[in-house]
Amino acid sequence: MYFVSLFQTAAIMADSQLSRYDLHHAHMYFDSSRGILGLLFHAREYPSFDEHEFPFNLGYCQQMSTLAIENEKDMDCRTVLLTFGGNCLVLLDGPDRAPFGTIYESEFGRAVADIYYFESRFGSKDEGLNRGLHVVPYV
Numbered sequence: 001m002y003f004v005s006l007f008q009t010a011a012i013m014a015d016s017q018l019s020r021y022d023l024h025h026a027h028m029y030f031d032s033s034r035g036i037l038g039l040l041f042h043a044r045e046y047p048s049f050d051e052h053e054f055p056f057n058l059g060y061c062q063q064m065s066t067l068a069i070e071n072e073k074d075m076d077c078r079t080v081l082l083t084f085g086g087n088c089l090v091l092l093d094g095p096d097r098a099p100f101g102t103i104y105e106s107e108f109g110r111a112v113a114d115i116y117y118f119e120s121r122f123g124s125k126d127e128g129l130n131r132g133l134h135v136v137p138y139v
Contacts, residue, residue: 010080016043021067031109041080075101113137
């Protein structure tokens with residue numbers, strides 16, 4: 001439940017929803033020089049294609065997305081950072097970062113795993129999702 005509560009808190013902070021198009025994953029990183037382990041959550045991962053507001057084709061994972069981006073500022077504050085030990089989640093501001101205000105886990109340390117969380121309340125269009133919490137370590 002601890003990781004689920006982190007996802008729930010990150011969603012509130014980033015003004016997002018737990019869904020396959022919005023917030024569904026975090027990147028775990030480790031900074032060996034400082035002994036820091038942390039998570040970087042990315043919200044608004046697969047917004048729906050919109051000719052004017054989000055004219056980017058993100059491929060298969062974007063198909064059927066209902067996540068609307070109303071202006072490019074929506075993408076600035078989509079990253080939440082957690083450093084274990086401090087147990088404090090912080091919303092990061094990423095304006096002027098290409099693409100899409102993205103802040104990468106490699107800026108904090110070496111990427112070690114991805115953590116995915118798919119809630120069980122998704123609609124029928126998401127029936128193929130493997131629901132729950134999944135950790136995928138990097139090789």
